[in-house]
Amino acid sequence: MKRVIETSHAIALAVKLARVKVIPMYPITPQTHIVERLAEFINNGTLDAKMIHVESEHSAISALQGALLSNVRAFTATSSQGLALMFEILQIISGMRLPAVMVIANRALSAPINIWNDHSDAFAVRDQGWMQIFAETAEEALDSVLMAYKLAESKEVQIPIMVNIDGYSLSHVYEPVDIPSQTLVDSFLPKFKLEDYLDINNPKTFGPIGFPDSYMYFKEAQHKAMKNAEKRIKEINREFKKKFKRSYGNGLVEEYKIEDAETVFVCLGSICGTAREAVDQLRVKGKKAGLLKLRYIRPWPSKSIRKALNKAEKIAVFDRAFSFGSEAPLYTELKATLQDKQINSYVVGLGGRDVTIEHFKKAYRMCSKNKNGWLY
């Protein structure tokens, strides 16, 4: 059924449809409406789950870890400083190979104090062994949560995942969302079952010490599992299409008017919508622009990127985070992936600065002169 709802509401519905059993959450800023909706569902009896109000995000993610270890599907959500406070536990969860799903409503990190949207938080935790997907629309946010559970819990993956949605710019948007039925979701998402979990009848130790003679094997295994995820993401995207009648590119990346494009924009998240509009307007003027939307940054879909940008002459990468003293993070990775291409870097939309069609048009012009820049 299609309804106009807030993206945060759509995500809460996805969590409900996934039959999540435990929701540890810190209810104060920087929190989203997602957990507010989930509290309503529990209160009105439509969601059979335990909500744990904790005293900080550090506790929220720790409780998430505990819940997963007791063999139940769990969920939490946070933003910016909240994610920063979770940092310590992130690699504990990924190192223990727990299939956690967490939504991040991406917001800037202070100082100066700023509550608005950018990707500083997501990129600050990029290397903690979590998969990271970015959604463009409310519907994609809902779908991504369902796909995320299936992916994280896949036997050949078993890696936690962050579902990134742009804070305010997507989290607070009302738009039409096709809400799938419980029956359909049940046919897509299997019952939660870990092979190893805390069981008093069968005691096991989790997260013990990894001495120098074993630690590296664990880390290499995490990397291999992350690479396995690439194939699995594509499979899940295909299965999703069969069941739900919609899908997102090949699962890893999504192309828009790229076949004959000379200049291709590369970006993440909700600004891809505005980029599509910019591509259309440029094409009206005879300028061959295209868009490559990256859905995942971890695993980094290098093969899909190379394939999609094979014919592009110029590439304009849009980053909403920055590595101070170096360069914008997506730009760095794209250069490593496509070493023989002209790639230009545009830093946009930090701390909620609006990203407009004009930014894309300006980048198009700058790209033709092989110039990088911060666009305000």
Place this chain on the structure above:
Amino acid sequence: MIKEIVIYGRGGQGAVTSSYVLAKAFFYEGFYSQAFPSFGVERTGAPVEAYVRFSKKPINLRQHVYKADYAIVLDSSLIEAANVKEKLKRNASVFINSAKKRKYFGKDIKEITTDITSISLKIIGKPFVNISILGLFATTKLVTMESLRKAIYEMLPENLAKLNYAAAMEIYKNVVG
């Protein structure tokens, strides 16, 4: 063709809620729609803008609204304070809550002013103008009062929905007759 609306209010007046109601109403009218706020610091009385887009085709665009086809002004002191004029297209229409019988804009802007606060006080018993002013917007016939009614009942608790809808209807009837 995408059409764009800006709703101007002050923190606490409910401009964001009225954008959400409008997006739902447009959807019931057969349009694709989108609504979102441009939050400043969440503070009572601070200027707030909320945006609505509607179109017969799916809406990709997500930037703020810079040149609106329609503006809805919950507090007429914002017309200058928020520089409403600058953010209007030529031939735009503006719906204003004001007790003053005066013109705020030049000839190229269509403006319609009603004392929404008084009518809301009479019917709702409180100076809630964010939903009742949508009755004034409905005089454009872009959304029907029936779609508005469905949207209002979806967004508000039943007792408040009833009163707000009644106020919107009175305002609508005062104009349309």
